[in-house]
Amino acid sequence: MASSSGQDAGLRHLALMGIPVWARRRPTAGRGTALPPGEEGPDRAAAPVPAATAAVPAAHRDGGVATLGWEALAERVAVCTACELHRTRTQTVFGTGDRDADWMFVGEAPGADEDRQGEPFVGRAGQLLTAMIEALGLRREQVYIGNTLKCRPPRNRDPLPEEVVRCRPFLERQIALVQPRVIVALGRIAAHNLLGVETPLARLRGRVHRLAAGTPVIVTYHPAFLLRSPREKRRAWEDLCLARRVARGEPT
Numbered sequence: 001m002a003s004s005s006g007q008d009a010g011l012r013h014l015a016l017m018g019i020p021v022w023a024r025r026r027p028t029a030g031r032g033t034a035l036p037p038g039e040e041g042p043d044r045a046a047a048p049v050p051a052a053t054a055a056v057p058a059a060h061r062d063g064g065v066a067t068l069g070w071e072a073l074a075e076r077v078a079v080c081t082a083c084e085l086h087r088t089r090t091q092t093v094f095g096t097g098d099r100d101a102d103w104m105f106v107g108e109a110p111g112a113d114e115d116r117q118g119e120p121f122v123g124r125a126g127q128l129l130t131a132m133i134e135a136l137g138l139r140r141e142q143v144y145i146g147n148t149l150k151c152r153p154p155r156n157r158d159p160l161p162e163e164v165v166r167c168r169p170f171l172e173r174q175i176a177l178v179q180p181r182v183i184v185a186l187g188r189i190a191a192h193n194l195l196g197v198e199t200p201l202a203r204l205r206g207r208v209h210r211l212a213a214g215t216p217v218i219v220t221y222h223p224a225f226l227l228r229s230p231r232e233k234r235r236a237w238e239d240l241c242l243a244r245r246v247a248r249g250e251p252t
């Protein structure tokens, strides 16, 4: 059972994520807003699911991306014209943070702020992601943050399958170079791309997935979704606690 000081510490972390008195709040039946596909609430009927082993699709070796070092990889991304997004981007958004990090956070794609500044998660969703990271007792600079796509889709539309496939070798190489102890997939697009599945996000949460190389992946809600549905921050915090146990090598 958690001690009262442990509970106090938990409440401080939640406050950092902007979760007010989270333990006492419960969704009110009939008041829930409809959630976008893939961001639905947890499937309460589902029995606990054993840890899954999910394979990242084989790396596209074209162009030797799978062998590039950090600088060459960043240069390759900066000049990439593999899909139509290069025509509308201001600049590519490579990734940021500690390249030897234990933690890696993977989002969907740059938005307008990121496209302008060249860094992932710098807008409102990014501020919440930073708060989530700090709630874990980490600083943003201590983790590595990247995206499924390195270029902004026009009007922030969902990435097209072809864009995801063409961009995938870059993320795979970033993961291989960082070798994180845990990856947190932020939202449906990142989870589906990393795990090679199309399972609703609600059913991917709450368990440890593994890439082909063995890297653990925890799935949680995208910060932009949490801004629209702050009630779900409580579940996101549970996901982060699971990821922390994985990162520390503790039983899950």
Ligand code: URA
Pocket (backbone or CB within 6 Å): 107, 108, 109, 110, 111, 114, 119, 120, 121, 122, 123, 125, 126, 147, 224
């Ligand atoms: N949303 C994302 O998925 N990535 C970003 O970099 C910013 C917003």
